[in-house]
Amino acid sequence: MDAHEVQLASYPGGVMEARNFRVNTVPVPELSDGQVMVRLRRLGLNAGLANRIGGPDTAYGPGINPGDVPASDGVVEIVESRSEAFKPGDLAVRKSPWRSIDIAAEGELRRIPAPEAGVALEAHLTVLGHTGFTAYTGMMRFGGVRAEDTVYVSGAAGGVGSCAVQFAKAVGATVIGSTGSAQKVRLLNALGTDAAFNHHDGAALDLLREAAPDGIDLFYDNVGGEQLEAALEALRFGGRVVVCGAASQYGKGSERRGPSNYLRMIYQQLTLRGFDVTSNEDLRQEFETDVASWLRAGKIRSVHTLVGGFGQIPEAFASLLAGGNSGRMIVDCDS
Ligand SMILES: NC(=O)c1ccc[n+]([C@@H]2O[C@H](COP(=O)([O-])OP(=O)(O)OC[C@H]3O[C@@H](n4cnc5c(N)ncnc54)[C@H](OP(=O)(O)O)[C@@H]3O)[C@@H](O)[C@H]2O)c1
Structure with a gap:
């Protein structure tokens, strides 16, 4: 099976442009025990990632250089599983390489719990993400x-x-x-x-x-x-x-x-x-409780700009840096 991935192709000469990236076709490796095959459904883009291009490693991840595949948080669906913890059809949030289909270790995934299943996928990358x-x-x-x-x-x-x-x-x-x-x-x-x-x-x-x-x-x-x-x-x-x-x-x-x-x-x-x-994972439980209750009470909502298609990731990222987003810039990889 093949997947698509987005690589950095060149350093930006000042402003980041879509042509600084390229989309490649790559084979998907075999599954091993404890791993799942995931399909990327929504990808959230982060302005701060631009700061790591050609830069040093930071707490958010390594420096990004030509040939590297950036990663940011995404909603994935499990399509095949050799893990006790996940079955096909389950949804999870993962720091996802910009790859349409990928192999993930079960420990990398944060399950989207059933009570939130009615919440739009995008909310897991915005207010709940x-x-x-x-x-x-x-x-x-x-x-x-x-x-x-x-x-x-x-x-x-x-x-x-x-x-x-x-x-x-x-x-x-x-x-x-x-x-x-x-x-x-x-x-x-x-x-x-x-x-x-x-x-x-x-x-x-x-x-x-x-x-x-x-x-x-x-x-x-x-x-x-x-x-x-x-x-x-x-x-x-x-x-x-x-x-x-x-x-x-x-x-x-x-x-x-x-x-x-x-x-x-x-x-x-x-x-x-x-x-x-x-460095603040100890706050996550309190965060999830407060935000879920504000969502239920209608006090807050997901604010995002949805761009269609995995192949649009380079354009969406350049647009994010130019201020072309309202709320979180999210790529809909289903479309
Ligand atoms: N401390 C942490 O742990 C942490 C974690 C995640 C993100 N962050 C930081 O949080 C910030 C927001 O991240 P985000 O991913 O949500 O990005 P974002 O706010 O959705 O996108 C960046 C925005 O910055 C504004 N901007 C860019 N250049 C500007 C300029 N010269 N003057 C004024 N505004 C400018 C633009 O908004 P306008 O069009 O409205 O001007 C642009 O849309 C970033 O600085 C990111 O690095 C920090």
Whole structure:
């Protein structure tokens, strides 16, 4: 049997493009005991993966070089099994190589439990998945979000950002979101943000001051750069910053820029805390319980852009980096 896989073909010359990848046909190896054959049904794409292309190994995975097959979280269906734990037809979430059919060890799979079977497959890659778990860990554990907080989320209409916004609203906080287009501002309004702005409409600090005239208590940052500087100005005394990501700085190498106004941390007694979601597995049970109950109560929903066809992965990834997604960028590999 053959499968399709997406390999990195070349390093991007600045901006990542679809032609930096190629799609190959490869044979599927034989199954051994304890393994299953899986078919990729939905693949979630992560902006942070671009940071590993030509870069060093990180906690999220090894550096990615030409010839390598990237991996990100996907929903898979078991099609053949030599495992006691899984039978054909079972669904699971897996950190999946960008390969249409693959062999997986049973220990790599996180079963999608039966009570959630009615939940759309995409939700296992958004609010219930890796982006949701990242947002929950950053917002709850490191941000310590409270109902009385005014929270600012950058990259708010993205995969992690749209979860962060909804979780902060679910605990009753006042939430401001920034994003990169008028259409995504409308999405943020629909998600219940108290104010939302397009960061292309002016200087980040002016836009933030207009949205939050009395300042903010907590900044959940996905983007870095100018928006981090603006937030440091707008944070009230004792305010907190959670550094989740810095999408505006990826691919910039030695041109990366930190905040020039970080001395505000001294005068305003601010806390700036970075985190890596992979070190927080002890929070998963609490995350699943809270998010499932918010979903049942209709307080949150899966926000995603669905792109059709396994062969569209390179285009979808380049589009994600250019801001072409609302919510999580997901490839529907069934179509
Ligand atoms: N700490 C962790 O453990 C952890 C885990 C997972 C992800 N992350 C990080 O979380 C962040 C969000 O990840 P994601 O996968 O959900 O991606 P995403 O937010 O869906 O996509 C990236 C978004 O960043 C925005 N962006 C890109 N360049 C920008 C720029 N120059 N200025 C302002 N905004 C820019 C774009 O949104 P707009 O069009 O709205 O501007 C783009 O859609 C990333 O930084 C990622 O590295 C961290």
